[in-house]
Amino acid sequence: MTEAAPLFPATIAGSLPKPGWLAETHKLWPQWRAEGADLEEAKRDATLLWLREQEAAGLDILCDGEMSRQHFVHGFVENVAGIDRANKVEIGIRDNRYKAMVPRVVGKLELTGRAHPWEGAFLRANTSRKIKFTLPGPMTIMDTVSDHYYGDRVKTAFAFADLLNQEARALQADGVDVIQFDEPAFNAYTRQAADWGIEALHRAMDGLTCTTAVHICYGYGIQANIEWKRMLGSEWRQYEDFFPALAKSRVDQVSLECANSRVPPDLMALLAGKQVMVGVIDVATDRVETPEEVLATIETALQFVPRDKLLPATNCGLAPLDRSLAAAKLKALGEGTRLAREKFA
Numbered sequence: 001m002t003e004a005a006p007l008f009p010a011t012i013a014g015s016l017p018k019p020g021w022l023a024e025t026h027k028l029w030p031q032w033r034a035e036g037a038d039l040e041e042a043k044r045d046a047t048l049l050w051l052r053e054q055e056a057a058g059l060d061i062l063c064d065g066e067m068s069r070q071h072f073v074h075g076f077v078e079n080v081a082g083i084d085r086a087n088k089v090e091i092g093i094r095d096n097r098y099k100a101m102v103p104r105v106v107g108k109l110e111l112t113g114r115a116h117p118w119e120g121a122f123l124r125a126n127t128s129r130k131i132k133f134t135l136p137g138p139m140t141i142m143d144t145v146s147d148h149y150y151g152d153r154v155k156t157a158f159a160f161a162d163l164l165n166q167e168a169r170a171l172q173a174d175g176v177d178v179i180q181f182d183e184p185a186f187n188a189y190t191r192q193a194a195d196w197g198i199e200a201l202h203r204a205m206d207g208l209t210c211t212t213a214v215h216i217c218y219g220y221g222i223q224a225n226i227e228w229k230r231m232l233g234s235e236w237r238q239y240e241d242f243f244p245a246l247a248k249s250r251v252d253q254v255s256l257e258c259a260n261s262r263v264p265p266d267l268m269a270l271l272a273g274k275q276v277m278v279g280v281i282d283v284a285t286d287r288v289e290t291p292e293e294v295l296a297t298i299e300t301a302l303q304f305v306p307r308d309k310l311l312p313a314t315n316c317g318l319a320p321l322d323r324s325l326a327a328a329k330l331k332a333l334g335e336g337t338r339l340a341r342e343k344f345a
């Protein structure tokens with residue numbers, strides 16, 4: 001953060017609901033409603049709409065809400081050669097938490113061009129606030145494809161990390177202030193996250209001078225996740241396995257979920273030295289938080305995170321929610337942050 005940054009810069013995890021005129025709603029992998037030039041225009045219109053909503057809500061670090069990609073992993077994978085997307089196979093992903101039809105890696109992985117050719121520059125041209133761009137992390141991409149070429153999960157992840165690095169450097173040149181890698185797979189493979197996942201992230205971040213972030217979470221509020229969370233017991237301590245390694249990493253910001261979560265808040269203390277994106281908005285409920293509830297969650301986090309390192313955020317992406325509900329949750333995030341600023345200024 002520069003010296004001009006406000007106390008508690010507010011941001012979102014990344015995704016937002018696509019308007020019904022852009023794509024199917026309430027889906028994590030929706031079909032587009034338009035094609036060709038109409039689709040390109042609709043993606044830009046939707047990006048602009050959410051930029052204005054985030055500004056109106058008083059957020060400080062703005063995202064494109066993933067308006068130009070169908071899915072947070074496959075939006076990147078679409079632009080990679082060496083992948084057979086026509087003959088998908090079903091595998092268990094996130095340590096078998098879900099079954100998914102995934103594309104196969106069948107050759108050397110290479111970017112076919114920019115994965116996100118216009119998005120960074122478009123955000124930069126349309127807001128004077130800080131902008132963040134999210135990319136899937138190397139472990140999470142690897143875990144969402146089926147490898148038939150590299151023969152090794154770590155090698156496959158590092159091959160993706162090189163491509164992510166290429167795109168991340170280009171996004172930085174477009175004027176992006178924060179590049180965030182989404183690594184929900186860290187929670188499914190906590191030991192591997194510490195053993196090599198963070199090194200793969202370092203490869204993806206190599207040479208970046210902008211702010212870097214990693215988003216880890218317990219996922220969207222979809223049924224498979226709700227059932228998985230029921231099995232995790234009264235305390236969710238997964239973060240404990242790799243937060244000490246993340247604290248020593250070169251990543252600037254780490255996100256975690258906090259609102260309505262069974263993650264013990266004292267685990268945040270394991271991230272000493274990092275900026276912490278604290279999830280103060282639950283994505284798994286249709287109830288909108290009150291600003292006072294957001295303030296209370298920020299106050300809980302302040303017991304473990306220094307005030308100059310706390311960024312109020314959403315627990316995860318808002319993509320599957322109703323558009324109006326997501327807008328209301330953005331407002332609650334902004335209002336609660338404003339209360340915290342007044343209280344702790």
Ligand code: ZN
Pocket residue numbers: 013184215216217218219220315316317
């Ligand atoms: Zn998430």
